[in-house]
Amino acid sequence: MKQAEKPESRGTDKVLLVIVFLLVIIGLIILYSTSSYNGQIKFGDPFYYLKKQIFATSLGLAGMYAVARTDYHIWEKLAVPGYLMAIVLCIAVMLFGDEYNGSKRWLSLGPFSFQPSEYVKVALIVFLAWLVTKNVKKIGKLTTLFRIMLFALPVVGLVGASNLSTAVIILGIAVILIFTASPKYAQFIWMAVTGIGFMAIFLGLESYRLERIAIWQNPEKYEKGYQTLQGLFAIGSGGLFGKGLGSSIQKLGFVPEAQNDMIFSIICEELGLVGAILVILLFFLLIWRFFVIASHASDLFGALIAAGAMAHMMIQVILNIAVVTNTIPNTGITLPFISYGGTSVVFLLVEMGLVFSVASW
Structure with missing residues (x-):
């Protein structure tokens, strides 16, 4: 009886690869623009956050490559x-x-x-x-x-x-x-x-969770609503085309830890509505590509991995932007690939490797 042959690799999904690399590169550029002031003030090095993020990104890319080359089964x-x-x-x-x-x-x-x-x-x-x-x-x-x-x-x-x-x-x-x-x-x-x-x-x-709902409803009445208000000021001051990359005022200590959860507000201030929409469009394309890969997966296990990555990206992006725009209470969610966070970028890229593997086998 002839043994079933192992399926051959279908090759790398080039569309997904381009989207991921665009998000990684744009994320590093925006992170440097947003974090250089805090890096200089706190550590005497405007490249402090960027260097740590590049190190984590390098680890993540290595992990992504290794996982993508492995049969996901x-x-x-x-x-x-x-x-x-x-x-x-x-x-x-x-x-x-x-x-x-x-x-x-x-x-x-x-x-x-x-x-x-x-x-x-x-x-x-x-x-x-x-x-x-x-x-x-x-x-x-x-x-x-x-x-x-x-x-x-x-x-x-x-x-x-x-x-x-x-x-x-x-x-x-x-x-x-x-x-x-x-x-x-x-x-x-x-x-x-x-x-x-x-x-x-x-x-x-926890009482602080109920307090966040009250702050969300009336941020101007609470001291802890300061971050939300400053983020909204940043969004509003960006206008259609923004003040220009690196020209944010709110990142100069007005939006606390701007390189973290509130980084989308600085994107709006520096790149304006047009830049913010382009970033959102990239995430939309990424989510769409996950859907395509899930639809064409060779089995249910692969389809569900791609669907899980799609769900993760969709939920996290929507929640982060909703928090920054004060559509929902502040919950401390980062913007994938763009917010500062070594652990986040490493496992996001490993997750991308899983999807690449599903697309390939």
Whole structure:
């Protein structure tokens, strides 16, 4: 009997490659423009944040290349260990994590520190893609949907204890993955009700989360609404074409830590509405490419990996821009590829590697 041959690589998705590299390059340029003042004031080096981001980006690109060259089916065998490692890391953050701005989100390993929640996003995409594939014949049953969701909830709960915004992203990824595979959409009404109840509990557990809702409604009445107001001033002052790259006023200490969550406001100030729309268009093209790859994947596992990456990118971009424009309460979500954050860019690029692998095999 003839053995089944291993499928040959279909080659690199060049459209996705161009989009990813454009986002990486534009992100580094915008990051330098936004962070040079803070780098000079705090560390005496305007290139401080850029150099750290370039180092992390280099690691991420190496990881992306390695993962893209690997047949994604190998991750099916590592899905469960990867998920268990995510739980272990989440517990470690709660017990030994470094506290920053009142929240424990970081683990230190010698001179290096990283944010485990970024790893959790990737690990959960792979794990749920594997789990849904294993249960695809019973996916139409409500009990199966809830059973799959139960596997996501421990991670959501552990992450949400200190980082509600990332927990929302992780929960959103899980729901969209299951929605993609399910033939019965009406069942998601019950899941939506459960999700709203889950969120209500988390909002009520910490008083500062309820305070954020009050600040969102009337930022001018609260001292903590200062960042939101300054971000809105930056957006408004940019006009149609902006003040020019590097010419932001708000990044000079008015928008605190402008290179992080609020970087989109500086994009609007320096590049104007036109520049902001171009950045959003790049993200839209990236999400569209994920959809195309998911639609043409050779099997369900690959399709769900691409769909998970699509869900991740879509949710995080929408939430970040919604926060900066004060459409929703401030939740501390970074803008993918553009906001400063070494852990974020490393795992984002590894996630891109997974999608490249799906497109190739």
